[in-house]
Amino acid sequence: MRIHVNDPLDKVAMERLKKSGHTVTDVHLEKDELIKEMSDIDVLVVRSATKVTADVIEAGKRLKIIARAGTGLDNVDVEKAKEKGIKVLNTPGANGISVAELAIGLMIACARHIAKGTLDLKSGEWTKKQLKGHELYKRTVGIIGFGNIGKEVAKRLLAFDMNVLAYDPFIKETDLNVKLVDLDTIFKESDFITIHVPKTPETTHLINKEAFELMKDGVIIVNAARGGVVDEEALYNALVSGKVYAAGLDVFEVEPPNDELRKKLLELPNIVATPHIGASTKEAQLRVGQIIVDKILNEIEKI
Ligand SMILES: NC(=O)C1=CN([C@@H]2O[C@H](COP(=O)(O)OP(=O)(O)OC[C@H]3O[C@@H](n4cnc5c(N)ncnc54)[C@H](O)[C@@H]3O)[C@@H](O)[C@H]2O)C=CC1
Ligand SMILES: O=C(O)C(=O)COP(=O)(O)O
Numbered sequence: 364m365r366i367h368v369n370d371p372l373d374k375v376a377m378e379r380l381k382k383s384g385h386t387v388t389d390v391h392l393e394k395d396e397l398i399k400e401m402s403d404i405d406v407l408v409v410r411s412a413t414k415v416t417a418d419v420i421e422a423g424k425r426l427k428i429i430a431r432a433g434t435g436l437d438n439v440d441v442e443k444a445k446e447k448g449i450k451v452l453n454t455p456g457a458n459g460i461s462v463a464e465l466a467i468g469l470m471i472a473c474a475r476h477i478a479k480g481t482l483d484l485k486s487g488e489w490t491k492k493q494l495k496g497h498e499l500y501k502r503t504v505g506i507i508g509f510g511n512i513g514k515e516v517a518k519r520l521l522a523f524d525m526n527v528l529a530y531d532p533f534i535k536e537t538d539l540n541v542k543l544v545d546l547d548t549i550f551k552e553s554d555f556i557t558i559h560v561p562k563t564p565e566t567t568h569l570i571n572k573e574a575f576e577l578m579k580d581g582v583i584i585v586n587a588a589r590g591g592v593v594d595e596e597a598l599y600n601a602l603v604s605g606k607v608y609a610a611g612l613d614v615f616e617v618e619p620p621n622d623e624l625r626k627k628l629l630e631l632p633n634i635v636a637t638p639h640i641g642a643s644t645k646e647a648q649l650r651v652g653q654i655i656v657d658k659i660l661n662e663i664e665k666i
Contacts, residue, residue, distance in 0.1 A: 364427075364663055365403055370410035372432055376652025383660055387449075398422045406659055408432060411618075411639065415439040420447060428662055432655040433458060433642055434511075437562040437589060452658045455648040456511045458642035463515035466557050466587040469611025472635040473583045474499060474555075476609075479632055497554075497583075497608075499523045503544045505553030507546070507569070508536045508560030508588065516557055517541050528553060531560075550577035555585070562589035572597040581608040585639045589615040599628050608632040613641045 366380055368389040380387045385406075392400055395413070401407075408430045409415060415429055417517070420443045429444055431559060433454040443449050472478055475496040483490040504520050506513045509531035517527050517539050527541045530549045546569075549556060560566045570584070570593040584607055586593045595616055599608035601607040610633070618639055619624055629636055642651065 365407040365425075366406040366408065366659070367400065367406040368402045369397060369413045370408070372408060372410075372655070373648040373652030374651060377521065377654045378433075379656045380659070381555040382590045383656075385663070389576075394419070401426065406430060406663070408655065408659070409438070411435065412555050413438065414517055415444075417443040418427050420444055420449065423447075423449070427666060428452060428659060430655050430659050431459040435561055435589060446517040450662055452655065452662065454658075457649035457654050458644075459511040461644040461647035462512045462559075462641035463519060465613060465637065466516055466559070466585050466611075467519055469587065469613065469635055469637070470499065470555055470557065470583060470584045472506075473609035473611045473633075474559070474586070476636045494523070499555070501526065502554040503528060503552055504555040504557065505530065505544075505549035506541075507531075507532040507539070507558045508566075509541075509543070510559065512588075513559035514539065515534055516559065519633050525555075547577060550574055551579070553582060554579060554584045558588045558592055558644060560588055560592060562591055566592050568592070568597075570594060572599070572600070575606055578606065580606060582606070583608050583610070585611040586613075587613040588616060590614040595628055597623060599624065599631070602628075602631050602633055607633075609635065611635045613637045614639050 366385050366387045369391055400420060402426060404423060405425050406428040410432050411461045417440045426449050428450045431439055434453060434455055436453055439451060440580055452543050459473055474541040476494040480494050501524055503526040506517055506529040509529040513529060520527055521540055528544050528549055529541050530544055535536045575597055598610060602610060615625055628634060
């Protein structure tokens with residue numbers, strides 16, 4: 364079998380794949396080159412950077428497995444793969460703790476101006492008087508999407524003595540001290556909103572102009588889920604007007620975020636942003652790598 368790893372995979376996982384007796388390649392190919400190479404590939408391994416679109420899948424004449432070393436499958440045309448009888452693998456939950464920790468980091472960074480304080484100090488400015496922030500203690504956080512990551516975020520924020528609300532149409536009960544509410548209640552009652560849904564047609568621009576209008580003045584928004592769940596044009600306007608106090612973004616509708624709208628957004632002082640690093644920890648990548656290699660080798664055995 365030829366296994367092509369198109370996005371960086373943990374070193375230990377790569378070594379295991381290379382020792383498995385299969386032919387392993389790991390040069391990153393951009394879309395056109397990847398399409399040319401696809402007819403030779405049995406197993407395609409990706410993270411979020413590679414878009415496994417219908418044309419990539421169609422070009423995979425021998426393709427048997429698409430392995431997404433991570434959680435979100437929005438970059439894989441799963442329907443097309445199914446139609447072609449190609450198995451799609453991923454590693455749900457394996458990087459969840461890392462994302463939860465980053466989301467909370469972004470919340471605190473937004474509430475306490477950590478990024479602006481750093482930038483000001485680096486440019487020689489002592490902006491102590493301008494950087495009065497907010498506590499999390501006793502304030503309300505609304506979690507949208509109460510799956511693996513949403514729950515890990517909730518557990519940790521309960522330890523901050525926050526009042527935790529969650530919205531998830533597929534979750535009807537929880538053992539955690541979290542109130543399950545509808546989406547409007549999240550918008551109306553939350554001081555902080557953190558998003559943990561997959562990107563689907565239903566969640567695209569779920570946080571839009573109308574949603575911002577329902578929110579409390581001075582709300583803090585965190586998106587470490589997927590770009591495009593938040594309408595970034597509406598977010599920009601809400602940040603400029605002061606409706607939103609600050610936003611912490613790990614993901615963008617365009618990645619890297621180098622178009623005009625994203626550039627404008629990143630220039631705002633009340634944005635804290637990271638380059639899609641929610642899963643980028645040594646620990647998460649080790650787990651993801653281990654699990655995806657197990658799944659690939661298991662699946663190959665069945666062929
Ligand atoms: N920033 C990063 O590096 C990472 C981002 N992610 C993103 O986080 C997302 C969530 O990951 P997990 O919690 O592991 O997935 P999960 O599948 O365990 O949880 C997602 C939850 O969202 C809920 N949901 C689906 N549609 C919804 C809707 N319309 N409204 C409210 N809730 C809805 C589901 O019922 C589910 O409980 C992933 O799909 C991925 O896009 C995941 C890992 C790393
Ligand atoms: O697992 C996910 O859904 C992620 O977003 C992580 O993406 P990455 O593997 O770091 O490109």
